Amino acid sequence: MTGTELAVRCGWTHPKTSRIENARTPPTPQDIRLWCRACGADDQAADIIVQSRDAESQYVEWQRKVRAGLTRLQGSYVQLYQATELFRIYSPTLVPGLLQTEGYARALLSANARLLDIPDDAEEAAAARLERSQVIHEPGHRFVMLIEEGVLRYQLGDADAMAAQLGHLLTAGALPSVSLGIIPSATQERRLRPQELFHVYDDTLVSVELLSAQVRVTQPSEIALYLKAFEHLRGMAVYGADARALIVKAIDALR
Incomplete structure (x- = not known):
């Protein structure tokens, strides 16, 4: 036809x-x-x-979701965070929101507000983001976070804000509930190229962040694919003393 x-x-x-x-x-x-x-x-x-x-x-288009500013968006995740036991987060470009300091978050959110041409309530939104991040200190949750080494070099805010953020990674990475892995830029023969930023909440939901929108993946076969990709990425990361050495190196580069 x-x-x-x-x-x-x-x-x-x-x-x-x-x-x-x-x-x-x-x-x-x-x-x-x-x-x-x-x-x-x-x-x-x-x-x-x-x-x-x-x-x-x-x-879900970001501009439709944040029309009145970014503060309300931060609070919209609280219920999901409280209900999730295992967080898996992969970020190729940003420090994950759960590990962000106020200065870093404020610089990021202000830039997003300018891009989306919405009211710049970055100060209030950053405070709300830090408040929701307290879940990382609550019992009953585990966090497996992966970042590319480049995240340590992409400066958001001034040098002091970035140094504070990197210092916080040293502290947060030592929390009992947190596993922080860093994929070195010098990794040879990568099993998987850098992917889009995504969060996996238990085994039931994947949230993928695009420039213009957020995509919620609930199809079991697609979730399984993201979990498989996450394990490939996790296998390339360094942890503990090796991860701390990369962070310290990035802090030294700011001086």
Whole structure:
């Protein structure tokens, strides 16, 4: 069946078929029903409508979520954090939020506000981020965090703020509930290239952070893929004294 014939059967224009096919326009439930009917697949319409709604709810645009500022966004994670026993976090570009100092978080959030063209409430948002990060000191939670060595070199805020952040990593990495691994830049024959920033909450949810949006992954097969990738990345990281040596080296480079 051609696109033109499909459009005729559905009673809309051919450009609309093209827009839906190429994901430029999301289909309405009625669009899905008409498309399935035109293809003799009425019995599949209900499932496809549910899948479409799930996909839309799993992709959340930052600008829509932070329209009134960044402070409220920080509080929206508290319930999820409290319910999670095992956190797995991989970050190729940033210190994970749970390990951020106020100065580092304020510089990051202020930059995000400028990029998204929203009210700059970075000071209040940074304080809220630190408050929610107290979960790291509460019993019943474990944290496995991986960062690329480059994270130690990407300066956010002034040199003093960055030095304080790196110093905090030395302290936080020694907490009993925290495993902090650093993947050295000099790693040879990497098993896996650097990936997007992602969080795994227990084994039930993966949150992927993109420039424009956050994607929530709940499909078991996709979660399994992220867990497999995490183990590959974890196998390349250094820990303990070797990780501390990389942090100290980065602090010395600030002087």
